[in-house]
Amino acid sequence: MKELFAAGNTGSCPLPISKYNTVQLGHGSGGKMMNDLISNLFIRIFDNPALNQMNDQAELQVNGSRLAFSTDSFVVDPLFFPGGDIGDLAVNGTVNDVAMSGAKPLFLSTGFIIEEGFSLGDLEKIVESMQRAACKAGIAIVTGDTKVVNKGSADKIFINTAGIGLIEHDFTLGAKKIQPSDAIILSGTIADHGITILSQREGLAFEAPVESDTAALHELIAKILAAGGAAVRAMRDPTRGGLASALNEYAEVANVGIRIAEERIPLNKAVAGACEMLGIDPLHVANEGKLITIVAREKAGAVLAAMRKHPLGEKAAIIGDTTKDDPGLVTLRTKFNTWRIVDMLVGEQLPRIC
Numbered sequence: 001m002k003e004l005f006a007a008g009n010t011g012s013c014p015l016p017i018s019k020y021n022t023v024q025l026g027h028g029s030g031g032k033m034m035n036d037l038i039s040n041l042f043i044r045i046f047d048n049p050a051l052n053q054m055n056d057q058a059e060l061q062v063n064g065s066r067l068a069f070s071t072d073s074f075v076v077d078p079l080f081f082p083g084g085d086i087g088d089l090a091v092n093g094t095v096n097d098v099a100m101s102g103a104k105p106l107f108l109s110t111g112f113i114i115e116e117g118f119s120l121g122d123l124e125k126i127v128e129s130m131q132r133a134a135c136k137a138g139i140a141i142v143t144g145d146t147k148v149v150n151k152g153s154a155d156k157i158f159i160n161t162a163g164i165g166l167i168e169h170d171f172t173l174g175a176k177k178i179q180p181s182d183a184i185i186l187s188g189t190i191a192d193h194g195i196t197i198l199s200q201r202e203g204l205a206f207e208a209p210v211e212s213d214t215a216a217l218h219e220l221i222a223k224i225l226a227a228g229g230a231a232v233r234a235m236r237d238p239t240r241g242g243l244a245s246a247l248n249e250y251a252e253v254a255n256v257g258i259r260i261a262e263e264r265i266p267l268n269k270a271v272a273g274a275c276e277m278l279g280i281d282p283l284h285v286a287n288e289g290k291l292i293t294i295v296a297r298e299k300a301g302a303v304l305a306a307m308r309k310h311p312l313g314e315k316a317a318i319i320g321d322t323t324k325d326d327p328g329l330v331t332l333r334t335k336f337n338t339w340r341i342v343d344m345l346v347g348e349q350l351p352r353i354c
Contacts, residue, residue: 025348029240029241030240030286032346033346035344054253057101066167067167072093073159076352076353078201084129087128087159088130088133089212089354092288093288098163102167102225111160112145112157122157136216174233178254179233179254179296181297184260184292185300186265186290188315192212192289193287193353194287198350199274207270208269215312217290220313223306224293236250237290237292238287239287240286240353241344244342247330250294257327258323259332259333260330263335264317265282267282284345
């Protein structure tokens with residue numbers, strides 16, 4: 001396959017998190033501020049080999065077995081939206097974080113923080129949605145916790161999920177495995193979830209309906225690994241911060257340049273129109289049912305073909321390459337054949353997106 005394009009901190013003191021003395025919304029955006037907060041506070045203090053891999057999950061060795069372990073919290077507003085709700089979002093999000101290691105998700109825990117006065121009918125709908133999502137993913141929710149706080153101390157309901165999966169393959173996935181001249185494959189259209197949440201929150205209507213892409217991706221990942229094996233370098237779901245943040249994290253950790261082509265990035269027409277109307281870059285918008293995989297070039301065609309045979313990968317596309325040039329930098333070739341830098345999101349574009 002021809003290439004698409006022709007072309008660490010060593011100090012003794014941690015960098016400051018920001019100029020702020022208090023936590024800002026931008027610290028949860030999935031962009032630069034959040035990356036700084038995680039790196040310069042949590043990673044610095046919790047420092048350990050499993051955490052320092054900086055993947056969507058921790059890989060753990062227990063009695064000769066390789067386990068993947070991950071946790072996530074969900075505070076999305078509104079709770080119910082086209083394509084899903086906070087319940088299936090909480091299940092699918094953690095299933096995906098576990099599965100990005102190539103693990104088979106097995107079990108979930110869940111914790112509920114519920115505001116006094118919250119509707120029991122809505123709570124039942126959310127719990128039923130979680131059970132349907134778990135059954136569809138072939139996993140069990142095996143333990144949990146419930147806390148109720150005074151009215152005004154939380155906004156309706158927050159959910160935490162943690163998941164454990166079994167890694168049965170014998171190779172390692174992660175950003176540090178990425179090499180120059182690898183292919184970058186995106187599983188489908190971007191920005192669907194973020195635009196759906198924004199439209200519901202702000203009462204916006206578009207010519208064509210938009211809905212969240214929330215979905216469990218573990219079966220698609222199994223297809224990817226079966227087709228690519230050890231040629232699969234890394235996988236990640238571009239949630240908060242969108243495609244731009246995920247690619248920048250890859251470029252930084254792997255110390256490679258990344259080049260992508262705008263015309264190759266799948267984007268629904270209604271979502272593209274909404275982004276243009278609102279002045280939002282779709283590369284920065286959250287996704288909940290898409291993944292990026294970096295694959296050695298010689299296996300990229302086989303992996304792409306396998307992905308397109310799965311319902312969640314029908315619109316998969318090779319969107320770019322890694323390169324030894326411009327390490328740490330992500331650039332995009334526009335439809336006008338010019339180039340621009342794609343940076344991480346700065347600040348908070350849309351709070352409480354997941």
